[in-house]
Amino acid sequence: MSDLPRWAQEDVWRKVAIWVTAGMFVVLIILTFDSVAVITAGSERVPAYSVINQRIYYRMDRERGFQAPVIGEEAPLFGTVLTEEEAAKMVSHGKLTVQAKNCINCHTLLGNGAYYAPDLTKSWLDPAWGNEAVRESMMVKFLMDPESNARGYGTNRKMPNLDITEEEARAVVAFLKWMSSIDTTGFPAGFPAIAQEGDR
Numbered sequence: 001m002s003d004l005p006r007w008a009q010e011d012v013w014r015k016v017a018i019w020v021t022a023g024m025f026v027v028l029i030i031l032t033f034d035s036v037a038v039i040t041a042g043s044e045r046v047p048a049y050s051v052i053n054q055r056i057y058y059r060m061d062r063e064r065g066f067q068a069p070v071i072g073e074e075a076p077l078f079g080t081v082l083t084e085e086e087a088a089k090m091v092s093h094g095k096l097t098v099q100a101k102n103c104i105n106c107h108t109l110l111g112n113g114a115y116y117a118p119d120l121t122k123s124w125l126d127p128a129w130g131n132e133a134v135r136e137s138m139m140v141k142f143l144m145d146p147e148s149n150a151r152g153y154g155t156n157r158k159m160p161n162l163d164i165t166e167e168e169a170r171a172v173v174a175f176l177k178w179m180s181s182i183d184t185t186g187f188p189a190g191f192p193a194i195a196q197e198g199d200r
């Protein structure tokens with residue numbers, strides 16, 4: 001045993017393994033705190049929930065080479081300006097509804113979920129809603145009764161009725177509006193946002 005060169009000795013490798021594991025554990029803790037800071041609402045790329053009081057649209061960011069969300073002037077959801085606390089409550093109710101109804105069984109949200117139905121990350125900005133003025137009420141109507149308000153996207157796929165109440169539907173719309181304001185570095189790629197006045 002002892003005539004082996006030092007680098008080949010078992011106790012050296014045991015120590016190396018312990019130090020590497022301990023070192024990586026520290027790195028993991030640092031990265032966890034770093035990631036949580038970046039994904040928390042109210043940070044640079046994930047706006048605070050009260051962003052639903054403002055107009056959200058997309059603009060080509062030439063420097064970065066993809067469309068990035070732009071937060072514009074006041075445009076309260078359903079015409080009511082909410083406090084940060086009220087907005088947080090509404091968005092969180094929407095998120096819980098999305099989880100309870102298992103929307104990611106068919107849809108993708110921020111890259112998580114299935115590919116059966118359209119990605120919902122930017123669905124707030126989907127040109128299919130027609131225009132900004134009717135979008136909110138169309139979304140609520142669609143969520144409450146997707147079967148009669150189906151649009152199909154040329155796929156013949158239909159969303160089933162999920163027994164969503166009006167209050168839940170409004171909260172889901174708040175959640176979707178907030179989500180569209182997140183800077184996802186261009187995900188989903190090539191998303192055609194609603195053409196909006198003064199964009200060009």
Ligand code: HEC
Nearest residue numbers: 098101103106117118123126150151152153157158159172
């Ligand atoms: C069984 C699969 C399925 C489930 C579960 C489902 N959807 Fe859908 N959804 C679809 C399909 C298919 C479409 C496209 C239908 C159409 O255009 O008529 C769609 C369309 C949508 C759209 C319009 C997308 C856009 O870009 O304009 C929204 C918003 C939406 N769903 C939200 C939800 C929410 C919120 C939930 C959960 C509460 C949910 N869906 C659950 C299948 C599903």
